[in-house]
Amino acid sequence: MDSVIEFSSALCLLIGSFLCLSGGVGIIRFPDFYTRMHAVGVTDTLGAGMILVGLMLLRPENLVLIKLIMVLLMTLFINPTASHALARAALHSDLLPLLHRKDKKKGAESSNPW
Amino acid sequence: MLSGIYGLLSASFFVTLDAVDVAFTEAAVGAGIATLLMLVTVTMTGRYEHSARHKPIGALAVVLVTGGLLLYGILDMPYFGSIDAPAHLHVAPRYINGSMQEIGVINIVTSVLASYRGFDTLGEVVVIFTAGVGVLALLSAVRRPEEDVEIDSVNVSMHEKYLILRVVTKILIPFILLFALYVQFHGDYGPGGGFQAGVIFAAAIILYSMLFGMSTARRVISQPIIQLLSAIGVLVYGSVGVVSLLNGGNFLDYNLLSDDPVAGQHLGILLVELGIGCTVTSVMVIIFFNFAGRTEDHMRNERKSA
Numbered sequence: 341m342d343s344v345i346e347f348s349s350a351l352c353l354l355i356g357s358f359l360c361l362s363g364g365v366g367i368i369r370f371p372d373f374y375t376r377m378h379a380v381g382v383t384d385t386l387g388a389g390m391i392l393v394g395l396m397l398l399r400p401e402n403l404v405l406i407k408l409i410m411v412l413l414m415t416l417f418i419n420p421t422a423s424h425a426l427a428r429a430a431l432h433s434d435l436l437p438l439l440h441r442k443d444k445k446k447g448a449e450s451s452n453p454w
Numbered sequence: 455m456l457s458g459i460y461g462l463l464s465a466s467f468f469v470t471l472d473a474v475d476v477a478f479t480e481a482a483v484g485a486g487i488a489t490l491l492m493l494v495t496v497t498m499t500g501r502y503e504h505s506a507r508h509k510p511i512g513a514l515a516v517v518l519v520t521g522g523l524l525l526y527g528i529l530d531m532p533y534f535g536s537i538d539a540p541a542h543l544h545v546a547p548r549y550i551n552g553s554m555q556e557i558g559v560i561n562i563v564t565s566v567l568a569s570y571r572g573f574d575t576l577g578e579v580v581v582i583f584t585a586g587v588g589v590l591a592l593l594s595a596v597r598r599p600e601e602d603v604e605i606d607s608v609n610v611s612m613h614e615k616y617l618i619l620r621v622v623t624k625i626l627i628p629f630i631l632l633f634a635l636y637v638q639f640h641g642d643y644g645p646g647g648g649f650q651a652g653v654i655f656a657a658a659i660i661l662y663s664m665l666f667g668m669s670t671a672r673r674v675i676s677q678p679i680i681q682l683l684s685a686i687g688v689l690v691y692g693s694v695g696v697v698s699l700l701n702g703g704n705f706l707d708y709n710l711l712s713d714d715p716v717a718g719q720h721l722g723i724l725l726v727e728l729g730i731g732c733t734v735t736s737v738m739v740i741i742f743f744n745f746a747g748r749t750e751d752h753m754r755n756e757r758k759s760a
Contacts, residue, residue, distance in 0.1 A: 421622045
């Protein structure tokens, strides 16, 4: 039973690290601000969550478990909100996504709902 | 933005060096509040500086000479972390060995900060208070009530735009305030204390005022009370010292605050951390309100003239 818990915790930690790494690769390789935000927002939240779940499996004692659960809840709340705030700030500063920029150059009408 | 990244990296290498209290404070202040204030300043002043009209060669020469002299002075210092360095032999063994018996607090950082070196911490708190007074003297503007009504109407119409952020913030702010209270009183047993708690309190208030508008925030946090609170923090700290004097000992000697010396130390550290928390919170809030108030005036003038 113990080895099952240790194995699943190791698996969660590995998956979490791989997700965070792929988020980092995404920042470098994606062409546009909005796609980069999307890559980091999704993978960092799930990656940090997986790492926290893996740590929770390692230490099921009372106080540390509750603290880790609180940190996980806060991360799940705050990460997507921060990505949303960044994307909204970019849109407010008139940074258009890549496809809209190409449409604008060709002279087609681009409708900006904000 | 680079300064924010630098602050966060400094916090992580403080954690690597096992100095968790310092890392806590650095992450909160350097990566949080300082970046925010820098961004507000850049909003007010503009992104690019004017090109320099003269080449500052004299200043460059002075800087090079001073830097060279400082580097030459460093060559004599002992290696980083060596056992026979004076920093490790002078008072540190007394603090580390005597802290548990004399003060009875588990976190040695708090015992050194608030009890052994209480006078230096009083100086730090007075410096923070002076910074708040300086900002008030330079940047505070008299507000007329009609301006607030006009800002209110803009505020209500923008509710749709910021809906997600406002809902999440309303859920999160009680937890942030609760965490700040926890950090304030947990300084004896783990990383924490007055400085970190004050910054987290101020961060919650700043978050609220960023999303709900400055006029709403000014009605929630009234300016005279915050200014009074910053003075009260320093006053509480000083009063603890004066009470020790009146009881016949040195300034800030906590042993005399109660019958049992260790209980007196605990009481002294508690009151002193409370004073620190009050002053740090109110000064951060004062600085942010004055910076952001000027930005609002600036933008309103631009909107009127446009």
